[in-house]
Amino acid sequence: MVLSHDHVHQLESESIFLMREVAAQFERPVLLFSGGKDSILMVHLARKAFAPARIPFTLVHIDTGHNFPETLEFRDRLVDETGSTLHVGLVQDSIDSGRVKEEEGPNPSRNGLQTVTLLDTLAELKADVARGGGRRDEEKARAKERFFSHRDRFGQWDPKNQRPELWNLFNGRRNPGEHFRAFPLSNWTEMDVWQYIADEEIPMPSLYFSHQRNVVERDGVLLAESEFNQLMPGESWDERTIRFRTIGDATCTGATESTAATLEDIIAEVAAARQTERGGRSDDKRSEAAMEDRKKQGYF
Amino acid sequence: MDLLRFSTAGSVDDGKSTLIGRLLYDTKSIFEDQLEAVEDASTRRGEGYVNLALLTDGLRAEREQDITIDVAYRYFATPKRKFIIADTPGHIQYTRNMVTGASTAELAIILIDARNGVLTQSKRHGFISSLLGIPHILVAINKMDLVDWSEEAFDQIAAEYTEFAEKLGVDDLSFIPISALLGDNVVDSSENMPWYKGSTLLHYLEHVNVGAHRNLVDFRFPVQYVIRPDQDYRGYAGRISSGTIRPGEEIVVLPSRKSTTVASIETFDGALEEATAGDSVSITTTEELDISRGDMIVRPGNLPNADTEIDATICWTSDEPMQPNTQYWLRQTTRETKAFISQIVYKIDVDTLHRDEVSQFELNDIGRVHLTTASPIFFDRYAMNRETGSFILIDPHTQNTVAAGMIRSAVRSVEDLPAAEPETDIRPVSPDVVWEAWNIELAERERRNGHKAAVIWFTGLSGSGKSSIARELERRLWNAGTQTMLLDGDQVRHGLNGDLGFTPEDRTENIRRIGELSSLFFRQGAFVLCTFVSPFQADRERARELLPEGRFVEVFVDTPLEECEKRDVKGLYERARRGEIAHMTGISSPYEVPENPEIRLETVGRGLDEVVAELMVRLRDLGVTA
Numbered sequence: 015m016v017l018s019h020d021h022v023h024q025l026e027s028e029s030i031f032l033m034r035e036v037a038a039q040f041e042r043p044v045l046l047f048s049g050g051k052d053s054i055l056m057v058h059l060a061r062k063a064f065a066p067a068r069i070p071f072t073l074v075h076i077d078t079g080h081n082f083p084e085t086l087e088f089r090d091r092l093v094d095e096t097g098s099t100l101h102v103g104l105v106q107d108s109i110d111s112g113r114v115k116e117e118e119g120p121n122p123s124r125n126g127l128q129t130v131t132l133l134d135t136l137a138e139l140k141a142d143v144a145r146g147g148g149r150r151d152e153e154k155a156r157a158k159e160r161f162f163s164h165r166d167r168f169g170q171w172d173p174k175n176q177r178p179e180l181w182n183l184f185n186g187r188r189n190p191g192e193h194f195r196a197f198p199l200s201n202w203t204e205m206d207v208w209q210y211i212a213d214e215e216i217p218m219p220s221l222y223f224s225h226q227r228n229v230v231e232r233d234g235v236l237l238a239e240s241e242f243n244q245l246m247p248g249e250s251w252d253e254r255t256i257r258f259r260t261i262g263d264a265t266c267t268g269a270t271e272s273t274a275a276t277l278e279d280i281i282a283e284v285a286a287a288r289q290t291e292r293g294g295r296s297d298d299k300r301s302e303a304a305m306e307d308r309k310k311q312g313y314f
Numbered sequence: 315m316d317l318l319r320f321s322t323a324g325s326v327d328d329g330k331s332t333l334i335g336r337l338l339y340d341t342k343s344i345f346e347d348q349l350e351a352v353e354d355a356s357t358r359r360g361e362g363y364v365n366l367a368l369l370t371d372g373l374r375a376e377r378e379q380d381i382t383i384d385v386a387y388r389y390f391a392t393p394k395r396k397f398i399i400a401d402t403p404g405h406i407q408y409t410r411n412m413v414t415g416a417s418t419a420e421l422a423i424i425l426i427d428a429r430n431g432v433l434t435q436s437k438r439h440g441f442i443s444s445l446l447g448i449p450h451i452l453v454a455i456n457k458m459d460l461v462d463w464s465e466e467a468f469d470q471i472a473a474e475y476t477e478f479a480e481k482l483g484v485d486d487l488s489f490i491p492i493s494a495l496l497g498d499n500v501v502d503s504s505e506n507m508p509w510y511k512g513s514t515l516l517h518y519l520e521h522v523n524v525g526a527h528r529n530l531v532d533f534r535f536p537v538q539y540v541i542r543p544d545q546d547y548r549g550y551a552g553r554i555s556s557g558t559i560r561p562g563e564e565i566v567v568l569p570s571r572k573s574t575t576v577a578s579i580e581t582f583d584g585a586l587e588e589a590t591a592g593d594s595v596s597i598t599t600t601e602e603l604d605i606s607r608g609d610m611i612v613r614p615g616n617l618p619n620a621d622t623e624i625d626a627t628i629c630w631t632s633d634e635p636m637q638p639n640t641q642y643w644l645r646q647t648t649r650e651t652k653a654f655i656s657q658i659v660y661k662i663d664v665d666t667l668h669r670d671e672v673s674q675f676e677l678n679d680i681g682r683v684h685l686t687t688a689s690p691i692f693f694d695r696y697a698m699n700r701e702t703g704s705f706i707l708i709d710p711h712t713q714n715t716v717a718a719g720m721i722r723s724a725v726r727s728v729e730d731l732p733a734a735e736p737e738t739d740i741r742p743v744s745p746d747v748v749w750e751a752w753n754i755e756l757a758e759r760e761r762r763n764g765h766k767a768a769v770i771w772f773t774g775l776s777g778s779g780k781s782s783i784a785r786e787l788e789r790r791l792w793n794a795g796t797q798t799m800l801l802d803g804d805q806v807r808h809g810l811n812g813d814l815g816f817t818p819e820d821r822t823e824n825i826r827r828i829g830e831l832s833s834l835f836f837r838q839g840a841f842v843l844c845t846f847v848s849p850f851q852a853d854r855e856r857a858r859e860l861l862p863e864g865r866f867v868e869v870f871v872d873t874p875l876e877e878c879e880k881r882d883v884k885g886l887y888e889r890a891r892r893g894e895i896a897h898m899t900g901i902s903s904p905y906e907v908p909e910n911p912e913i914r915l916e917t918v919g920r921g922l923d924e925v926v927a928e929l930m931v932r933l934r935d936l937g938v939t940a
Contacts, residue, residue: 015584017593021317021396030594031553034539038607038648062582063551063594067543150387157386176384177715178410178631180417181704182553183645187713201398203389287345 022210025202026059031182032161032198033063033145037070039186040143040194044136047073047100049085050261051218052147052199054092055207058216059198061096069098072139076132078105078124080242080264088219103135123266129313133169136193143186143194151203155306161200167191171310204259205284212277221258224275228253235268317396318524321419321448323412323439324404328425329456333494334388334401337516340501343390385415394520404435409442409664409678410631413718416446417704420524423515424453428461428491432474434665440475441664444482445627445680445720447700449527451479452488454515459493463506481667490515528591529699533557534618534692535611536647536702541596549580549596550605555647555701556694557613558590559597567603568610568620568692574601591701608649610692618692618702623656623725624685627696630675632709632716638674642716644687646705652688653707659683671935675717684725696720752837759839763797768938769832769861772845773854773908774871775900776886777878779917779925780845783871786926788843791939799835801828802845816897822853829857836861841939849905867938869929870911875900877918912936 017023036043045060047053060069073093093100105124108114108131117123136144150157160176162184177185186194199207211218228239228251237243239251242265256269257280274283324330338344388399400415402408416422422443426436436453443451453475461467472489479487490499491510498504501516513521538552559565563576577598579586589595597611605611612618630636636655644653660669661681675681696703707717760766770787772780781802788798807814811827814820825848835842848854858866878900879887890898897903908914913932915925933939 015586016588016590017581017586017595019316019590019592021315021391024317024592027553027592027594031538034551034594038539064541065580065582066547066549067541151389154386157388158384173384178414178718179715180414180706180718181700182418183704183706185645185706185708185713185715187643187708189713192713201387201389203391203396205391206396 022206022213025206026062026210028201029059029198030063032184032196033060035184036143036145036162036186036196036198037064039184042139042141043071043143043145043196044074044101044139044141045069045071045145046132046147047075047089048147048262049075049081049089049219050147051207051211051222052149054088054216054218055202055211056145056147056198057092057096057098058214069096071145073098073100074103074135074139074141074144075100076103076105076128076135078128078263078265080124080240082221082238082240082261082264084219084221085261101135101139103131103138105131107131108134123263125263125266128263129169132313136169141193142188143196145196145198147199148195148197149202149204149207150200159197159200161197162186163195163197164188165193165195169193171195173306173310205281208277208281208284212281218277219261221261222280224255224257224273224279226253227256227269229256229269235266236270238264238267238269240264315391315394315396316524317398318421318519318522319398319400319419320421320423320519321400321402321412321415321443322423322425323402323415323442324425324435328404328427329494330401330404330425333423333425333454333456333492333500333515334399336494336497336500337399338388338390340497341390341392341516343388385411392516392520397519404439406435406438406664407678409438409680410629410718412439412442413446413629413631413680416443416448417718419443419446419448420527421450421452421519421522422448424451426453426455426471426475428455428457428464428467428471431471432478436475437478438664440479440482440484441667442680444479444484447527447696447720450486450488450522451484452490452515452518452522454494455489455491456494458491458498458504458507459496463491463504465507465509468510488512488518490518527700529556529694529701530591531557532616532618532694532699533559533611533613534647534694534699534702535559535597536649537605537607537609537611538648540606547598548602548605549598550611551594551596552648553594554589554591556591556699557616558588559613560588561585564614565599565611566614566617567605568612568618569690570604570609572603573614574599574603576600608647610647610649612692618694619724620690620692621724622687622690624653624687624691624693625659625682625722625725626685626705626719627680627682627722628675628707628717628719630677630679630717632714633677634709634712634714634716635677636675636716641688641710643708643710644685644691644705645708646691646693647702649691651691653685655683656686657684682722685719693721695723756837756839759837763839765796765841765940766865766938767836767839767841768865768867769836769842769844769857770867770869770933770938771832771848771854771857772843772869772871773848773911774873775875775878775905776847776898777881777883778871778873779922780871782922783915783917783925783929784843784845786922787929790926790930791841796939797840798843799832799840800843800845801832801835803847806831816895816903818850818897818903821897822850825850825853825857829853829860832857833860836865847899847905849899849903851906851909854908864937867913867933867936868908868911869913869915870908871915871917873917 064070105127109116114127114130148156158173160179164177229236230249230251254271255273257272258269274280322330386401388401390397400419402412402415424436424439455468455471468491491507492499492515498506499514503514534555535552537550541549541551561576561578565576566573577600579589580596641652641654644651659682661672661679662669664680694702703721705719706715709716772784774780784800788800792798806828811824814824832842832844882888889895890901899905917925
């Protein structure tokens with residue numbers, strides 16, 4: 015057997031290199047696991063990077079409490095299969111302890127609150143690096159992100175003053191109290207991810223595939239029926255054929271109408287898509303630089 | 315499908331963002347919501363057009379100031395290839411970002427505005443691209459619509475840039491006339507430029523040979539991480555920098571130099587029959603050796619350099635200037651060691667390519683330095699191997715990456731330009747003589763002597779003062795502990811060259827032998843002082859060519875003929891005027907004044923001490939004496 019050198023396998027090799035580089039340069043790495051396809055891909059690549067050993071770090075799930083049940087089932091099964099350890103940081107705990115205050119109004123999002131829970135959890139685990147599944151093609155601020163992204167003692171990102179990253183030389187040196195975010199999937203696009211998933215036959219949560227679900231259209235976003243999404247006056251649930259292009263907090267992840275039921279269908283759909291995958295995310299629509307602003311605070 | 319990483323450098327004015335926007339748009343890589351967002355933002359900003367730069371300039375500060383500050387990565391794919399664009403700013407204050415973007419690129423697109431022709435900026439982009447070893451350079455001559463689609467304008471720019479690029483040693487240089495705004499020759503062929511028969515920009519990007527520069531010969535495997543699930547298994551994980559490897563092959567581990575054999579090459583998906591450059595694998599060995607991160611696995615017959623003295627070109631990437639006595643962390647492959655900059659050789663003005671002497675580097679400065687590392691690093695020249703020839707320097711206090719470096723060679727000797735080694739010179743050789751390298755290399759001799767070897771060639775009319783100056787200089791150097799040798803006409807004419815007269819042919823042969831002789835003394839490590847009238851430029855040049863660049867110093871002792879004749883220490887001029895000496899330089903034989911001597915000394919009205927003092931300062935400035 016020899017390795018394929020097509021573009022997804024070049025990306026695979028690069029990501030495995032990054033996975034190992036993180037393990038070598040840091041003492042207490044964690045992997046941020048959201049239950050979405052990118053974090054499932056991260057776990058898959060981590061297994062490849064360290065086989066036959068087990069994944070040498072904890073998976074961390076920052077849980078807003080607003081989950082799709084399918085996500086949690088899938089998460090727990092994956093943890094079992096890979097023999098990894100999972101640490102769950104609950105946004106509810108941050109609310110209960112008064113560290114954050116729930117947003118008021120009809121559509122409270124816990125998205126922004128996650129940052130505090132995330133930073134508290136990293137501090138609790140004494141993590142010096144958190145791997146995230148962020149990709150540069152997702153969003154314009156992420157296009158500027160480094161593979162090894164420095165965070166100051168307050169967990170903040172300074173986009174104007176990032177360390178230059180040249181060749182395959184990654185500088186993870188840090189002073190006490192500082193930490194890093196590492197993004198091994200930086201160079202993947204949504205299409206690459208799906209092509210690779212199909213190629214490697216990586217199991218994915220059912221949410222990504224077409225199914226019937228009650229949704230309500232609000233500000234151009236299709237929100238799914240759940241205990242966390244309440245109808246506003248004048249709205250009603252409407253059953254449609256949908257799937258999710260991204261999976262996150264149920265209150266802000268929008269569905270897309272789709273009949274794509276297989277990986278091949280999804281790839282064909284992504285190829286023809288005229289909307290970005292985050293186009294369904296109401297959290298990004300809050301302002302032109304919403305992502306940059308959240309990232310500066312310490313967001314994923 | 316394969317993958318091409320390319321960089322673009324330029325500013326909004328060159329049409330760079332328009333070109334990227336056009337490529338993304340025409341390959342359907344811009345989504346409707348992205349375009350809407352850009353349209354909204356353009357309207358909000360009161361711009362009368364859709365500002366495609368807003369697609370790539372993602373940071374708030376960039377959008378506020380309308381400039382690209384940081385490298386942005388963009389992605390698109392066609393059915394043929396996936397592309398990663400490192401979009402970098404073009405202004406000189408962002409040189410470090412350009413260097414960053416170029417470091418992983420296989421191709422650089424340099425944009426030239428057809429109306430403006432070749433600007434300093436276009437040359438700078440070419441220089442940085444070639445410095446970073448990008449194998450393909452594509453010059454997109456943009457805004458052809460604004461020069462009436464003129465073939466002549468295109469040809470003129472292409473010719474001018476080709477001439478410039480020859481100095482850089484670019485392997486593959488192409489030119490395409492485009493209009494990014496209107497789309498001509500970007501994706502589709504231009505109807506406005508029927509005279510252009512070449513490929514469109516996208517066609518070129520889809521078909522340019524990728525991976526051709528990958529080094530598949532020299533096997534280098536920097537150990538990145540040791541996988542050890544239990545006592546029985548040890549896998550040395552890493553990504554192959556260059557070359558190929560198969561199970562059963564003999565390997566050597568650096569720095570221990572212990573040998574063993576590859577037992578298996580493993581991946582999660584199974585064992586491999588062969589692994590090549592770019593593959594992330596883990597290697598197991600037949601014998602248990604102590605191997606850890608930072609070690610390098612290589613083949614016994616093909617070792618990299620291992621040294622603590624490095625000659626490198628660096629780009630300073632930090633706002634904090636270089637600190638002379640700081641010990642930085644040097645990271646190269648997976649190895650890290652302390653290092654300091656032992657010498658700044660020169661700084662390159664990236665716009666003029668002039669070399670300047672400086673005492674430190676500041677942000678964006680590029681130049682050549684010597685580094686000393688605490689423990690040896692294993693490397694190849696950057697030109698041969700981008701992976702093992704590159705390094706970064708890290709500030710030990712801020713932990714920031716302060717410099718990016720490309721290794722030229724080991725410092726081995728204090729030689730400035732090893733390319734000019736005389737061994738490769740084409741000189742007449744005796745039959746059946748095979749050239750053998752010097753048994754003890756010059757570098758070793760120089761290390762023991764504690765100074766550089768050099769040839770100082772004094773030329774000037776008879777009586778100009780060459781010998782007096784050289785003798786005084788030799789005495790001073792000798793007293794300071796320098797191994798010196800002084801050759802003058804009288805000595806060689808009495809022995810080695812006793813068979814030669816003063817005809818032009820004999821003078822040429824005289825100087826040829828002296829050149830060879832001084833080269834031998836030079837090889838012995840000496841500081842050689844030659845004082846010969848040596849009236850012919852060509853003869854002096856031949857003597858110069860025998861030595862590495864920077865080691866031959868031509869000193870023109872510039873004393874006018876009248877003054878020499880007045881001094882006439884040996885009475886030669888008087889005899890020549892009487893016709894007793896044929897071929898007297900200056901009287902009956904010409905003296906060719908040196909065109910570009912390293913040093914020109916005037917002697918009229920000056921004392922010997924003053925002249926020698928000046929000479930010593932000049933030699934120190936040239937770096938031949940300490």
